[in-house]
Amino acid sequence: MSTIDISVVICVYTEDRWEDILAAVSSVRAQSRPALETLLVVDHNQTLLDRLSKEYKETRQVRVLANAGPRGLSAGRNTGIAASRGEVIAFLDDDAVAERDWLHHFAEAYTDPRVMAVGGRTFPIWASGRRPAWFPEEFDWVVGCTYKGLPPGRVQVRNVLGGNASFRRSAFDVAGGFATGIGRDGDKRPLGCEETELCIRLTRAQPDAILLIDDRAVIHHRVPEVREHFAYFRTRTYAEGLSKALVARSVGADKGLESERRYTTRVLPAGVARGLRDALLARPGGAGRAGAIVAGVVTAAGGYVLGSVRARRGGATFSVVEIAESPGREGAAA
Structure with missing residues (x-):
């Protein structure tokens, strides 16, 4: 069994998700x-910070801290990375629950030092109890989930x-932290791609x-x-286009859109064909x-075009954060 220590970071921002956070x-x-x-990691919400601190004050394995950077998911993750002590840092959404062997499968992969x-x-988990009939599995990334078209099993990918x-x-020592100004910021426009940019x-x-x-x-x-x-x-796909433009500006269109080309030329046409076949049946x-x-x-294409124009004009920027060790890491394993 792997002896790698794993810290888990959960970024939170609203009391509306209180029960989800506890779960x-x-x-x-x-x-x-x-x-x-x-x-x-609480994103600039003192009421939620105080409530969670009280909830977990007797629990040594759970630490509550404030986002030390600007508002947004990227800065919250960077705060968690800096304060954590594990050799591996895992991230879980605040409205998600992990299956029992989630960390076991992560740890297993890290036995390879590369x-x-x-x-x-x-x-x-659909609020209505089932997937809307019109919602294509190829676009499950819109709701933060694994989409149809990703290869099964344990496979090498461009980005997680x-x-x-x-x-x-x-x-993070090699590449720095998550870029701020590119990902989610509370309830504002649902941008993304911060993990894509970091992985590239x-x-x-x-x-x-x-x-x-690893799909296990x-x-x-x-x-x-x-x-x-x-x-x-529609809002989320448009925002994804804006985000992809920022990524392409940072790392170049060849790498920034490498996976998307296969997705749009193979996966999506097959999805359209299945939909039309189902309609005929x-x-x-x-x-x-x-x-x-x-x-x-x-x-998404419209968002990408507009985002590219803004990037060329200098109207959209983001910055890469170097992860500095925080006082919370005193005594961390080397």
């Missing part, structure tokens, strides 16, 4: 392979997906680094009712799924 922490504490610690990041598989991911600590930066800095997805490392992610509607779908939602795929491509 996420409970799922980490129930792991078959115990975490070294769980860090709850492995610098490992992600897992994320299943949606941030809500269910882990990194070796030395990855990492493999550029360390070309022999291996990044994996499973979490279940809650999808609120508002995200089951086409309006959110009078199966529910077939035409809707085909239409949603086309609409998703168009809105």
Whole structure:
């Protein structure tokens, strides 16, 4: 069994997810392979910080701390990295629960010293109880979940997906932390791609680094009712296009859009064909799924074009953060 210590970072920002946060922490504490610690990083919400500090004041394995950087998910993750003590840092969304062997499968992969990041598989928990008939599995990334088109098993990938991911600590020494100004910021426009940009930066800095997805490392992610509607779908795909433009500006279009080319030329056309076939066979939602795929491509492309124009004009910026060791890491293992 691997002796690698794993710290788990959960970034939180709103009391509206109180029960989800408690469930996420409970799922980490129930792991078959115990975490070294769980860090709850609160994003500029003093009321939530005080409430969580009180909730876990008697629990040594759970630490509550404030985001030490600007508002947003990237800075929260960087705060957790700096304060953590594990050789590996895993990230779990605040509205997700991990299956019992989640950390076991992560740890197993890190027995190879070349492995610098490992992600897992994320299943949606739909608020309505089932997937909307029109919602294509190829676009499950819209709701933070594993999408149709990713290869099965334990496979090498360009980037892991941030809500269910882990990194070796030395990855941040090599590449720096998550870039601020590119990812989520509370309830503002749902940007993303901060983990994509970091992973590409990492493999550029360390070309022999291996990044994996192991679909046995499973979490279940809650999808609120508002995200089951086409309006959110359209907003999120547009925001993804904006984010991809920032990534392409940082690392170049060749690397920044490498996986997306295969996705748009192979995975999505096959999805449209399945949707149209289902429509011809009078199966529910077939035409809707085909239409949603086309609409998703168009809105993402529109976001990318606008984001590229803004980037060229200097209107969209982000910065890479170097991870400095914090006082919370005193006594950490070498």
